[in-house]
Structure formats: structure tokens, C-alpha cells
Amino acid sequence: MANEIVNATGSKFIPLNELLLQNSTLQITLGVLVVGLIAIFLANRKISGWVDKKEISYTRPYTTEFIKKIALSLFAVALIVSVSAYIQVFELFDT
Numbered sequence: 001m002a003n004e005i006v007n008a009t010g011s012k013f014i015p016l017n018e019l020l021l022q023n024s025t026l027q028i029t030l031g032v033l034v035v036g037l038i039a040i041f042l043a044n045r046k047i048s049g050w051v052d053k054k055e056i057s058y059t060r061p062y063t064t065e066f067i068k069k070i071a072l073s074l075f076a077v078a079l080i081v082s083v084s085a086y087i088q089v090f091e092l093f094d095t
Helices: 001-007 014-024 024-053 060-095
Strands: none
Touching: 014 024, 024 060
């Protein structure tokens, strides 16, 4: 049954480790993504710690929680957009 599905679609599934060994651009992109996720995590912790030390965290606790959540989402969107732009720019030059 599984072979029929593969034959019907006309493609094979290749394991991730084989794809990474074959394509250096994919290795770089995956590396950038992992480094970006680590940077987002560290920046979010730094901003959360900085906001918690300010007086606003005592006077307006809901505002500080909002700032923390907005900062995390902005960093995540920035990472996604930058990786997407990187992929599209290099795909443009490859053709």
C-alpha cells in the first residue's frame, strides 16, 4: 500500500540527514535557523529580566507581560522573515 502511494505521487521521501549531506545551502540555512532560535531565546530572557527590574513591573504588571509577549513574537517574526528572504534571494540567483 505504501509503495502504491509513493508510486502514485512519483516521488520518494529522503531522510533529513541525507538531504543535509547532499546540499550545503540547506546546511547553512538550517544553521542560521538554529542560531536564530537560540538568539531569540537569549534576547527574550534578557528583555524579560530587564523589564522585571524596572519600576513599571510593580506599578503596571499587565503592561510588562504585554511587552514580554510582544518582544518574543517580534523576534520570531523577524527570524522567519529573514530566513525566508535569504532563501528567496539565493534561489533567485541560482536560476
